[in-house]
Amino acid sequence: MIEFRSVSYAFDDVPVLGELSLTIDDGEFVLLAGANGSGKTTLLRHCNGLLTPDTGQVLVDETSVADDLIAARSSVGMVFQHPRDQFVSATVGADVAFGPENLGLERTEIDRRVEAALEAVNMAGRDDERIDALSGGEQSRVAIAGALAMEPTHLVLDEPFTGLDEPARRSVLARLEALSADGTGVLLATHDLRDVLGLADRVIAMRDGQVAVDGPPEDALGELEGLEVRVPDR
Numbered sequence: 001m002i003e004f005r006s007v008s009y010a011f012d013d014v015p016v017l018g019e020l021s022l023t024i025d026d027g028e029f030v031l032l033a034g035a036n037g038s039g040k041t042t043l044l045r046h047c048n049g050l051l052t053p054d055t056g057q058v059l060v061d062e063t064s065v066a067d068d069l070i071a072a073r074s075s076v077g078m079v080f081q082h083p084r085d086q087f088v089s090a091t092v093g094a095d096v097a098f099g100p101e102n103l104g105l106e107r108t109e110i111d112r113r114v115e116a117a118l119e120a121v122n123m124a125g126r127d128d129e130r131i132d133a134l135s136g137g138e139q140s141r142v143a144i145a146g147a148l149a150m151e152p153t154h155l156v157l158d159e160p161f162t163g164l165d166e167p168a169r170r171s172v173l174a175r176l177e178a179l180s181a182d183g184t185g186v187l188l189a190t191h192d193l194r195d196v197l198g199l200a201d202r203v204i205a206m207r208d209g210q211v212a213v214d215g216p217p218e219d220a221l222g223e224l225e226g227l228e229v230r231v232p233d234r
């Protein structure tokens with residue numbers, strides 16, 4: 001479970017999150033929608049302690065993120081909007097292996113995870129390629145593979161489909177669907193609900209650092225007007 005308890009956060013005295021409270025249950029597939037600047041990325045970055053609340057608390061599996069960063073980072077896999085910020089190795093395979101290596105897993109288990117994660121993003125067999133020679137979309141796929149290889153309890157993704165071509169998008173969506181069915185919690189920020197709505201248990205939409213809409217997709221859809229969220233054609 002990921003829990004926000006009355007979390008406020010400001011950048012240089014400009015309030016971005018205002019006493020936001022939210023609980024995301026294990027295994028839930030949650031879409032986080034809202035206009036540019038509504039606070040989605042800021043909220044997500046609290047899930048593994050990249051940002052710390054000014055007031056309030058974020059808990060992962062009932063442990064405060066601020067009190068146990070390592071626990072939060074082991075159970076919450078993050079995929080950022082700008083994957084270049086996320087790479088630690090020069091080649092694809094080494095980068096995807098980095099997280100599992102830090103968990104101290106056996107080599108065979110690391111290799112299995114790397115292979116499965118690259119397969120999931122349509123990058124199988126490209127382990128030895130240099131990341132800086134990949135396209136932006138391919139780099140996004142490597143970043144997603146890196147999070148998948150951690151096999152986290154909660155997966156948090158910030159606009160993960162930006163720059164992905166259709167086959168890669170379909171492949172990542174299928175993988176997210178399978179992970180969710182197996183009990184991984186997914187929290188996915190997007191302002192385009194068209195491809196993902198069918199997978200979601202719940203849609204949260206933000207406005208000005210607050211939760212403006214929160215409910216099952218069929219209820220939330222009717223309440224998104226004016227929040228700059230792209231919805232499927234009826």
Ligand SMILES: Nc1ncnc2c1ncn2[C@@H]1O[C@H](COP(=O)(O)OP(=O)(O)OP(=O)(O)O)[C@@H](O)[C@H]1O
Binds near residue numbers: 011035038042191
């Ligand atoms: N590092 C920063 N320094 C100062 N202000 C910031 C910083 N990061 C974000 N902000 C501000 O915080 C507000 C919320 O930004 P945030 O990135 O969380 O929104 P978002 O909903 O994710 O938007 P987008 O859809 O454009 O990614 C914006 O007004 C933004 O300008």
